[in-house]
Amino acid sequence: MSSLLSASSALREDALRRLKREMRARAVKLGLRSWMGWRRGLTSKADPQRSGRVTAEVIEHLERLALVDFGSQEAVARLEKAIAFADRLRAVDTDGVEPMESVLEDRCLYLRSDNVVEGNCAEVLLQNAHRVVEEYFVAPPGNISLPKQDEQEPFSHN
Amino acid sequence: MAAPVQRWSCVGKRWVLTYVDGGSRHGRGAAIGFTSRRKRGQSSVAQQPLITAQKSRKGEHEWAAVVGLEIHAQISSNSKLFSGSQVHFAAPPNSLVSFFDASLPGTLPVLNRRCVEAAVMTGLALNCRINKKSLFDRKHYFYADLPAGYQITQQRLPIAVNGSLAYSVCVGKKPSQVSTKTVRIKQIQLEQDSGKSLHDEPRSQTLIDLNRAGVGLLEVVLEPDMSCGEEAASAVRELQLILQALGTSQANMAAGRSLVTLRRHFQRGGDGSPAETQEGQLRVDANISVHHPGEPLGVRTEVKNLNSARFLAKAIDFEIERQIHELENGRKILNETRSFDYKLGCTMPMRDKEGKQDYRFMPEPNLPPLLLHDTASLPPGADPQQVINIDWIRERLPELPSETREKLIQQYGMLPEHSFALLNEVGLLEFFQNVIKETRAEPKKVTSWVLNIFLGFLKQQNLTVNESPVTPSALAELLNLLDRKAISSSAAKQVFEELWQSKGKTPSQIVSEKKLELMQDQEALERVCHTVMEGHPQVVMDVKRGNPRAINKLIGLVRKATLSRADPTVIKKILERKLSS
Numbered sequence: 001m002s003s004l005l006s007a008s009s010a011l012r013e014d015a016l017r018r019l020k021r022e023m024r025a026r027a028v029k030l031g032l033r034s035w036m037g038w039r040r041g042l043t044s045k046a047d048p049q050r051s052g053r054v055t056a057e058v059i060e061h062l063e064r065l066a067l068v069d070f071g072s073q074e075a076v077a078r079l080e081k082a083i084a085f086a087d088r089l090r091a092v093d094t095d096g097v098e099p100m101e102s103v104l105e106d107r108c109l110y111l112r113s114d115n116v117v118e119g120n121c122a123e124v125l126l127q128n129a130h131r132v133v134e135e136y137f138v139a140p141p142g143n144i145s146l147p148k149q150d151e152q153e154p155f156s157h158n
Numbered sequence: 159m160a161a162p163v164q165r166w167s168c169v170g171k172r173w174v175l176t177y178v179d180g181g182s183r184h185g186r187g188a189a190i191g192f193t194s195r196r197k198r199g200q201s202s203v204a205q206q207p208l209i210t211a212q213k214s215r216k217g218e219h220e221w222a223a224v225v226g227l228e229i230h231a232q233i234s235s236n237s238k239l240f241s242g243s244q245v246h247f248a249a250p251p252n253s254l255v256s257f258f259d260a261s262l263p264g265t266l267p268v269l270n271r272r273c274v275e276a277a278v279m280t281g282l283a284l285n286c287r288i289n290k291k292s293l294f295d296r297k298h299y300f301y302a303d304l305p306a307g308y309q310i311t312q313q314r315l316p317i318a319v320n321g322s323l324a325y326s327v328c329v330g331k332k333p334s335q336v337s338t339k340t341v342r343i344k345q346i347q348l349e350q351d352s353g354k355s356l357h358d359e360p361r362s363q364t365l366i367d368l369n370r371a372g373v374g375l376l377e378v379v380l381e382p383d384m385s386c387g388e389e390a391a392s393a394v395r396e397l398q399l400i401l402q403a404l405g406t407s408q409a410n411m412a413a414g415r416s417l418v419t420l421r422r423h424f425q426r427g428g429d430g431s432p433a434e435t436q437e438g439q440l441r442v443d444a445n446i447s448v449h450h451p452g453e454p455l456g457v458r459t460e461v462k463n464l465n466s467a468r469f470l471a472k473a474i475d476f477e478i479e480r481q482i483h484e485l486e487n488g489r490k491i492l493n494e495t496r497s498f499d500y501k502l503g504c505t506m507p508m509r510d511k512e513g514k515q516d517y518r519f520m521p522e523p524n525l526p527p528l529l530l531h532d533t534a535s536l537p538p539g540a541d542p543q544q545v546i547n548i549d550w551i552r553e554r555l556p557e558l559p560s561e562t563r564e565k566l567i568q569q570y571g572m573l574p575e576h577s578f579a580l581l582n583e584v585g586l587l588e589f590f591q592n593v594i595k596e597t598r599a600e601p602k603k604v605t606s607w608v609l610n611i612f613l614g615f616l617k618q619q620n621l622t623v624n625e626s627p628v629t630p631s632a633l634a635e636l637l638n639l640l641d642r643k644a645i646s647s648s649a650a651k652q653v654f655e656e657l658w659q660s661k662g663k664t665p666s667q668i669v670s671e672k673k674l675e676l677m678q679d680q681e682a683l684e685r686v687c688h689t690v691m692e693g694h695p696q697v698v699m700d701v702k703r704g705n706p707r708a709i710n711k712l713i714g715l716v717r718k719a720t721l722s723r724a725d726p727t728v729i730k731k732i733l734e735r736k737l738s739s
Contacts, residue, residue, distance in 0.1 A: 101293055101521060102523055109528050111270075111271040112271060113272075114235050115236060115242065116244040118237075125260050126252065128262075133363075134365075135252055136252070137252070137367075139363065139364045140302075140363065
């Protein structure tokens with residue numbers, strides 16, 4: 001484990017601790033060679049123009065914003081591959097071309113007249129709710145903040 | 159009287175340390191309190207007696223504050239911005255919610271034409287440039303009352319930009335000393351409202367009602383051109399009047415108490431049901447910072463939850479003072495979001511907001527750009543239902559408050575502050591105009607009676623104009639009697655009071671019942687004068703000797719003798735004639 005720590009100096013230690021637990025479980029299945037390959041893959045992503053690395057801070061920030069759990073190094077790697085794929089757009093020369101706003105930009109925006117035609121279906125809507133109190137939806141109080149890095153339990157993927 | 163205290167006060171556009179009568183401060187512990195006993199339209203300087211002006215302990219300390227506002231006004235429409243469910247305040251929870259409002263998968267937004275027209279009208283009334291093309295975006299954040307996880311708004315290209323709003327503030331102690339200020343309007347955009355959350359602390363849960371989710375809002379962003387709570391409150395007031403005149407929003411702020419918003423607690427009623435406060439269609443957030451004049455702007459804080467007209471100025475002034483106090487003591491201002499606790503009278507940081515929010519704006523993929531036309535660019539043969547013509551709307555704009563006031567001043571020779579007062583109360587202008595129609599009395603007389611006596615009675619009993627027991631016709635008749643000199647001024651006031659108490663009686667009836675008519679009999683009056691003069695030879699001597707004030711004493715005596723039923727000017731004429739003979 002210590003070799004892993006020293007080798008992946010780019011990753012933050014606390015982020016690594018999270019991945020460590022995951023990897024410990026997979027160590028039995030994966031051979032050491034695969035680990036080394038992964039490490040090398042991550043550290044040698046250096047594209048001279050733009051590093052393909054997604055830092056742990058960014059991952060944490062994205063997880064917090066989108067309430068998505070990246071949990072495994074595979075997901076992070078997949079994300080980096082996706083970004084690299086999309087980066088190929090930069091090869092296109094867009095000088096003097098107006099950016100598109102949306103694929104619908106040539107369509108007409110339909111204007112609806114101001115009449116009441118919907119609603120009155122509280123019963124149907126509340127059927128979806130896990131908990132209901134007097135025709136109100138019930139939610140936990142305030143905003144649930146994600147647990148901090150060190151407090152986090154390893155997530156199991158569903 | 160308590161010892162004088164040092165306080166930051168707004169003098170002109172600057173905040174200076176002044177000595178103030180300490181007795182005017184509420185005891186509030188460590189927080190710097192700012193008593194807001196001022197009525198609307200009066201400057202803070204007028205209320206606080208300055209004992210020693212602008213004498214500061216630490217040398218030349220002058221601060222300038224900048225206040226910017228973000229005002230959300232609920233659009234007055236039948237249905238919501240992107241769905242066909244009804245917009246209505248009091249309704250059973252979740253009964254005015256469509257599948258789109260509840261964010262069920264597969265639903266799509268469909269723009270409401272009325273909301274676009276409302277936005278264009280408001281933009282035109284506020285001198286904005288209407289963007290012929292505007293775009294919709296998604297603003298992402300997670301909260302239980304935002305079922306989609308994002309709000310559809312207009313961040314990249316709003317519907318109207320670069321306008322201005324003119325408002326008046328008092329610059330001196332007299333109500334007539336008003337000056338007109340302008341605040342620039344950065345933009346006006348259409349956006350969705352969120353649902354309502356009712357926090358139930360004891361049971362550790364939040365109850366969500368989506369009736370309000372998806373209702374159309376106009377967000378009006380005012381640039382930081384204002385320098386204190388007074389100016390901000392006046393600007394908001396003027397915007398309210400404009401929105402109400404246009405009919406685009408009812409623009410009512412919560413009456414005194416704060417709204418139940420995202421992060422407020424509420425009191426449960428006795429039977430455990432949540433108690434609702436009055437719905438406000440106008441919500442205000444303020445961005446406040448302070449700096450030394452000539453130096454760059456300071457760090458700003460955002461104060462949310464300013465939903466009451468009464469506490470708007472108070473909250474902003476408190477925050478300005480708090481920032482000055484922090485900086486004076488060498489501390490820094492954090493760029494944070496605070497809320498105003500109206501009970502404690504101070505701003506507190508909001509616990510839920512951790513650091514700067516990243517809203518991940520992205521274009522709304524389900525809505526094409528919104529295209530507006532003017533008469534020149536109208537596509538031929540287009541369906542009128544599907545096309546909005548800015549020029550057509552501009553021609554049909556109703557009269558704005560500033561125009562109405564100007565007309566009053568021109569037509570009736572009214573003072574500006576009176577025109578303000580007439581427009582400030584719902585229904586008062588109409589009442590005034592109805593009285594004018596039916597009376598022969600001078601407009602100035604009518605103005606004075608409506609603003610002083612009529613309004614005074616209304617305020618005393620906390621009634622609206624619609625609830626007044628005195629009708630415009632009744633007041634008109636009373637003023638006619640006064641104008642004809644059938645009754646004296648004091649008698650008229652008596653009659654008015656009587657009118658207020660007893661409904662159904664006309665002024666003439668009351669006058670005859672209470673025998674309040676002025677004496678018309680010239681001879682009888684002369685006899686009374688004669689009697690009085692005979693009874694008070696000393697006073698007569700004083701007058702003949704040339705004492706100007708003595709005649710008033712005689713007049714007073716005659717009036718008393720006639721039980722206030724004689725016109726003082728007539729008495730004076732008779733007495734003067736008698737005395738000179």
